[in-house]
Amino acid sequence: MHHDYLDRFSRLDSPVHRVPAWLKLACALSLLLITILIPMSRAALFGVLAALLIAIAVASRLPLLSLAGRLLMLEPFVLGVALLSLFQPGGGAIFLRLVARGSLCLFTVLLLSSTTPFSEILTVFRKLRVPAILITMLALMYRYIFVLVDEAERMSRARASRTFRRDRSHMWRARGDVIGRLFVRSTERAERIYAAMCARGWKT
């Protein structure tokens, strides 16, 4: 997993990217609120919102195909929950409402995350008085996600190349082993990170 997979597009340059992060966060939140407050009787407004979001996407010079791809990739999560609503009286209408709202909201969050670097969001969090320890955790997590995902993949590969039994209980135990050892390695890595942070003058 490449580290720029996380927010590949957030460091591009465009008028939308240059908008301050707090404004984008506020706009995204109000767009989400508007989306869930639109009554179904005004379905045309969903179209207006969609057009607005597409306009923002174009203005932010994001590669539209890969944006659409990610949207489609995430759509099953919306459909999965929405499917539950089909099993009730009047479910068809509710289902359509949920899918429309869910997809628009998804698009909104996707636009926010692909035009705003995560570090800038953390700066906004700091101004909003989010506990400092949580911000430190988020920053460290953002830094180490891809390291640990890579490590997990390497360990699974090593395991797969040495294990020849394919029965399920054995595979489960092997997976449990990999995760357990991944935690041990993470702990050891955290100790090294702490030493490195101290060496660079970090204070709580």
Place this chain on the structure above:
Amino acid sequence: MHIPDGFLDTKTAAVTMGLAAAGVGWAAHSVRKTLPPRKVPLLGVTAAFIFAAQMLNFPIAGGTSGHLLGGMLAAVLLGPSAGVLVLASVLIIQCLLFADGGLLALGANIFNMGIVGTAGAYGIYWLVRRRAKGLQGQLMAAAFASWCAVVIASTSCAAQLALSGTVRWGIAFPAMAGVHMLIGVGEAIITTLVLATIAATRPDLLREEARAAGAPRYRGVIVYGLLIAIGLALLISPFASPWPDGLERVAGKLDFMGKAALHPLVRAPLPDYVIPGIGSPVVATALAGAIGTIVMFVFAVILARVVTRRTMAGDRESAAVR
């Protein structure tokens, strides 16, 4: 169990956001007071670890696969408050970087998985752990509590969907709780296997936890207990009262959303849902949950015994991983 945006109404989103903020705030306060500074990087790295562990799939029957959720694992390894922070971080990153789980629904997701499913389930773990000794007792408590974590978190999730008028309680609760009673079994097995591996390689990591958790922090119990009680009272009580009441609420909401056209559709099939003699699906699910809890407790005892024996015997083909 991640609720996407667009499925919660403003009232539910606001209430759960407040509860989540209070819970995370308390967790940060309590971690700052009790955790030595050298452990701070461990929290961030553990959050990344839970995220990476969620990407490793476990094969289930028929080509499907499941993965670890990790709330209980984080709480057992680092303590309940640190567990709340770890899960909150995972959910925030999943929401903001991967758009998995909504931004307005972030409060609800943190409340369900981060607070109810982590601090709440840790309470169950702690109660069982006190009465069971040794590694086997710890594994057994963790297995049982991680099943409970998944089930109560999904119930809370169903209640939020129902309160928002998205899916009726009579459908959301049986569907969510039913499915998660099965998913919970997987979660219990994975959590136990992972803890057994850690106990075999670095037993000190688990003992440290035991020392920290040895002295119960009553204030933490009160704060988390209160938050969860308030949350569940606000979320579930409208549906716990006799069935038609909850329905009327939803019907009223639908009425408001969909205008009069939906009206006959909503009211007509109601009687079908209360089958005389058998009771509603809600009662049936609650009953299944009660039986499931007992079965799961027995299963946890057996699972812990099997896994412990294997760990102790040292008969593990795990050298390949190192």
